[in-house]
Each structure stands twice: as structure tokens, then as C-alpha cells.
Amino acid sequence: MATITFKPRPGKKKTTPIYLIFSFGRKRELRYSTGFTISDISNWNFDKQRIKNVVSEPMSNKINQSLQQLELFFENKYNELLSARIDINNQVLRNELDLYLKKRKPRSTPSSYKTLLECYKWYYTYYSKNSLPTTKKPLALGTVKSYKTSYEVLKEFSDNVYAINYDRITLDFYSDFIEFLNEKNFSKNYISNHIKMLKTIMNYAWEKKFHNSMDFKSKSFAKTNEEVDSIYLSENELQKIQSLELRGRKDNARDLFLIGANTGLRVSDFNRLSKDNIKCNNGLWYIEIKSKKTDRLVSIPLKKSVLDILKKRDGNPPYRMPEQNINNLLKDIGKLAQINELIEITKTVGGKSIKIKKQKFELITNHTARRSFCTNAYLAGMSTFDIMAISGHKSEKSFYGYIKVSNLERLRKIAKHPFFN
Template identity: 50%
Template sequence: MAKVTFKVRKGTNKSASIQLFFNYGSNKRLRYSTGLKVSDIKNWDDSKMRIKNVVVEVQKNEVNNKLTDIHALIERTYTDLAITKSIEVTNQMLKEVLDQYLNKNQVAEEKPQHLELLPFYKWYIEHYQKNPLITTGAPMASGTAKTYRNAYSLLKKFNDTVLTLTYDKINLEFYDEFLNYLHDNNYSLNYIGTQIKILKTIMNASFEKNYHFNLDFRKTYFKKPFEEVYNIYLNTDELEKIFELDFSNFEPKRINKDFVITKDKLEIARDLFLISANTGLRVSDFNNLSSKSIITEKGSSYISVITKKNSKRLTIPINSTVNNILDKRNGNPPNRMTEQHINYCLKEIGELAQISEPINKEITKGGIKVSNTVNKFELITNHTGRRSFCTNAYKSGMPTIDIMAISGHSTEKVFYNYIKVDDLERAEKISKHKFFS
């Protein structure tokens, strides 16, 4: 059980500094200096963990009130992260919240007095690559930081060539002009939507710091463009074909000057992909499994990981497919492999498994709807495994809440946008409910 205590540490003369101790699990203990003091250590009440009500302690009310606020803040933060969001709490996360509340250790570059839009945008990326985001309790993942850097570069190019930007200029006229600029440069509609989404995040963060009072970005018109794109999943028969592939006679195949596909690489990529398709893990998680990720409890085996994206702990049952993959390596997961190399191998694997159903893809680029037909294996990527798990589990009748507990989706709305079932498939699943029998 989490427990907060305050203790004093004697300083020079009679004074003493007040320190926070927070125990929140096995071997988890935060020791934190609040920066608050009692002028004479004899005026500290150990049982109440407050300064005594004596005249000589002129700051007693202010200090005691702050200690009460700190107590409530640390418990509220821990409950929100650990209980509500199922995030693995660390001392660094808690220190960040306390530092922010007490305005401690805020050097100029970490807490700028005032930055205009683009300088703040750059600061935001640099700061939250090292410090926990308030929304997740963890620093930006490397992939997220890369997306933000690309978005910053694109907005800066617009700033340098079209319109010099300030907070006040992010209005509805800017919105139209920026979208036209992105369309003219042939970006897809969903990529444009990502630019708007990130810009709204930056505008909101800077607004909360009182750097501006422009709320046009919150208007309905200032929306994130979006279109439904057909992202494939592999059904259980297709996954079985991949599982049964024999690569022993595969001849090495050069993809480019830097990468050659070999039978050993196909084996690793196939097994990593099948782990994802049977656990719902993202590439950042299934590609970093180790023997420590495999646990056994009451005769059953599980994969237990803390996700890279949002620091959630997931415990996932291991089925027969994953067991077979682990048994090939004496209980160890496959070795790590570069993400792009896995993608190269997966397309080769899909072709070898004859997953060649023609797929018609429609996408809006440059404001124009473009359509082309490709073989299904050409669309298989790392992320197809996770999408396949969620969709196949849903079609099998597994309760949505249980799938979400494994996949880490936080809301049903996001989950239902993620799975790939059409109206008929969903109706077929619903028809098996006892209400319709």
C-alpha cells in the first residue's frame, strides 16, 4: 500500500529541512526534498508530520498547507498513473510532478519565460524526450519524437516560404492556407491530419503556459482531416499458412545494397510476426522480448511487458503457436531484428505463403482520390500482426474488454476503429448472441 511520510533533516544552526518519503510497492521508495523548512527542529511534530502551532514559526501555516497539498498531489498522481491508467510508476515521474508543483530546478531552457510558436514547438520536443508527459507519465517514445520533429520541419518550411507564424496567426484563415499548402505538396489526407493534430497539441500546451490566448485552434472548423484507409489483417487460415512455411530451400535474395533476405532472417521475421499476431504486441514490444519477459504462474505461461509507447504493464497468455516458437529456442524469444528488415521479409513471406488476394487501395493525395490494386502480401507490415490479433480475437467471440486489456487500447471507440471487420462480419458475430437464438 502506498504511504506518504514527512521527516526533518537537521541543517545548520537550529533549522531543519523537510523531506518527503513515499513508499509505493516492493522496493519502491521515493525520497524527495521539498525545499521547505522549519526554523527550529524542536518545533516539528513527528506524529502529525507538521510544524507545531507556535508563534516563533511565522511560516508555519504556509508550510503546513503546502505539505498537505504535496501529500494530496503525490497520492492523486500515483492513483491516476498506477490504478486508472495502469502505468508502471517510477521515481522520475513522481519527481517531475513535484518539481513542477514546487517550481524547482527550472533552469531557463527547461522553463522558458516566453517562447513564440516555433521556438516553443522545438522546446516541447526536446523537453519531453527527456521528461514525462503529463498525459502518459512517461517521456515521448522515439517514434513519437520523430513524428513531431518531422511535423516541426514541415511547419517551419511553411513559415519560411509562405507565412511567418506567431500564435495569433493560427486562425481559420491559416488553417485553409496550410491545408492547401500540404495538398499542393501531394501529402496524403491522413498525413495532413497528423500535422493538424500535433499543431493543436502544441497550441494547447503553449496556451496552458499562458504564452497566448488564441483559441481558434479549438473551433470545430479547425479539425483534423481523416479518411478511412483499408489496412489489411490476416485471418487464422493465412496465419496458419505462414506458420507452416519451410524456408530450408530458400535462396538468398538481395533487396537493396544494404539488405539480403536469407532463410535465417525469414525464420526470425516470421516468428516475431506470429508472436504479434497471437499477443497483439506492437513492434516496439515484440521486438524487444527476452527470457525475462516469459513468466509462469500456477502452471500457465505468460508474456509480461511494460509497453514502450505508454508504459502500461501487459500480461498476455501464451498460446500453442507462441509456445512452439519459444520451444525452438529453448524457451527464448527470437532475436531482435531491424523493423524495416522485418517488413522486407514479411512481404517475401506473404508471397511464399501465396497470400495474393487482390486488394483495391484508395487514398487521397494532393486533394485527389487515387486508387490502385495490389496483391495482399505487398501490404503486410509489422503492424499487421497486432491488427490481426485484435480482429481475429473479436471474431472468435472474445469479450472486447479482454482484448483491450491485452492490446492496451484505452477506449472502445479507438478499438472499434482499429479492428477490420465489415458490417456483415460484425452482424454474423452478433447473431451468435443468445438474444438472437
């Protein structure tokens, strides 16, 4: 049970500050200076938690009344935060008290203040060229594009449903916005992306003191991700693709994809390789490149299949291509390789769960290369630690959620362990 008490806290100064002490769970306590003081601690009534009405405390009535109002406000605010399912911590509580006692201005000066939509547009425009405080580098081009799209959708909502600013970003808005996005037949993961970006902007604006709204921090104001049935290509299927007789753009797209599928590099990395990234040390050939996404240097040994690709190009990697062009060509290549297994996909579109059947080649994308590497390396017996060192996964939990291994495939891998032989 949460409790509020007021206590004077003696210090070196002549007057004694009065503190609000709020206990709201096991080992969860807030100590907050109210800004009010008494001239002598002996004038404090510890039972009533108020200043005694004595001549030496001429402001006692006014301060006691303020403490009563503060207690009432804080009780109501705490219950309000609980109802909104806000993640309550000392920072959140201090912020509310600072605002009530006017220790903190509710918003920035008029010259710097931005409305929600203004702040949204400014954020992705500014950080497309300037480094984010968190990552120390600008937003990636693809991320900027996503922010622009999300901004346009939010603006459309504001123009056609009801006008929004920070104070309208409530749990009711969340429900209305989700319904609005579902009516557009957006997938659950696409909707989740819109929520994620809006929460980023709201948090940035909150730190800039543009608003005091807190509903966006609620657990109910959540992203709506779902696991989509992504595919991987087996070693046999990759060999089918490598064996194709191709020319021109298809040949180049195929070779880029196969480098990714045999090294685990992201498309943003395997699509910008140069001869300088190809290294050799005492007969050991490997790729060394600083990851564009993580800014981390990775070194990856090269399989014979990758060396064959480089050999046919006089040691040069395939030339760079627009990512969408590679995606489009990969589906044609997969069809030529007869990778036509029927795959059933379950996804949420427009708020409804639907099942779609597609031939496997229709689902091949640039990202399939990296997922194929991780899955095939795992099935081949490479340690998860070594695979993660290449892939950049931070935890085994995220890694196992990423690879695509059936129960039977995992069973066969486990059965090869010496423990079972």
C-alpha cells in the same frame, strides 16, 4: 440569447465589488469581478446598472465609463469568438477579460518568451529527455521523429509562403496550410498529424502565456483523419506464414510477427521480449510484460503456435530487429506465403480521393499483427471485454472501429449465438 449585467456583490469589506454577470446559454453563466468598487450599495442604480452620481462616490463617472467600455469590448469579443467557432467556456471568457483589464500579462517575460518555431523545436527537444506533465514520461522516439518532421514542414511554409508566429495561426492560415500540404501530395491522415502537433504546441504556448490567439481551438481548426482500409490476416493466412521454411532474418521477422498476431502485443513490446517475460504457473504458459506505450502490466496466455516458436529457440523469444526491417521482410514473407488477394484501398492524397489496388502481401506491416489478433479473437467468440483487457482499447466504440470484420463475417459470428439456435 447572451446577456451582460453588472451588479454589486456585498461582502465583509467596507467597499462593495462590482461583478459582471454574463449568461450565454442554459445554465451557462460567468460571474467575474471587474475590480471596480462602490463605497455604499445604496449608491448603485439597479435599473441603469451604474453608480449614481453622488458626492459620496467621487469616482462614479470614471467607473461608469469603464463599465461601458468593458461591456462594449465583451460584446464584441464574444461575437468574435462565436464567428471563429471557438468552444466558448468560462475559462476562455475569463482569459479575455483578464487580458483586457490587465489582470494577466499577454505574454511571458522577454527572457522566457519563445516564438512559435522556437517553442516548437524546444518542446520536442526538451520532452524527448524529460517527462511530459500529462503522461509523466518523455516522448517516444517515434513521436519525437514525427515532431521533427512536422517542424521542418511548418518552417518550410514560414520561409516560402509567409512568416508565421502565434498571431498568424488563424482560420485563414489553416486553409493556406492545408492547401500547402495538399500540394505536396500528402495523405489526409498525414496532414492530420501535422495539424494535431501544431495544436499541441499552440496549446502549450498558450498555457505558458506566450500568446492570446484562440483560433486554433476552433472546431473548424480540425484534424482531418479518415478511415484507411487496413487489413488483417486470417488464421488460415497466419498458418500459411508459419508453415514456410525460412532461415536467418526472414525466419526471425516471421516469428516476431506471429508472436504479435497471437498475443496482441504492439511491435514496441513483441520486439523486446526476453526469456524473463515468459512465465509458467501450474502448466499455464503466458507472457507478462509492462506495455511500453501504456506502462500497464499485461499477462497473455500462449497458444501452441507461440510455444513452438519458443521451443525451437531453446525457450528464447526471437532477437530484436529494427522495425522498418521487419516491415520490409514481412512483404517478402507474405508473397512467399501466396497471400495475394487483390485489395482496393481508398485514400485521400493531395486533397483528392483515389483508389489503389494492391496485393494483400504488399499491405502487411508490424501493426497487422495486433489488428489480426483482435479481429481473429473476436471472430473466435472471445468477449470484447477480454480482448480489450489485452489490447488496451478504452471503449467498445474504438475497439469495433479497430477490428476488420466484414458484414458477412459479423453475421456468421452472431448466427452462432445460442439465441439464434
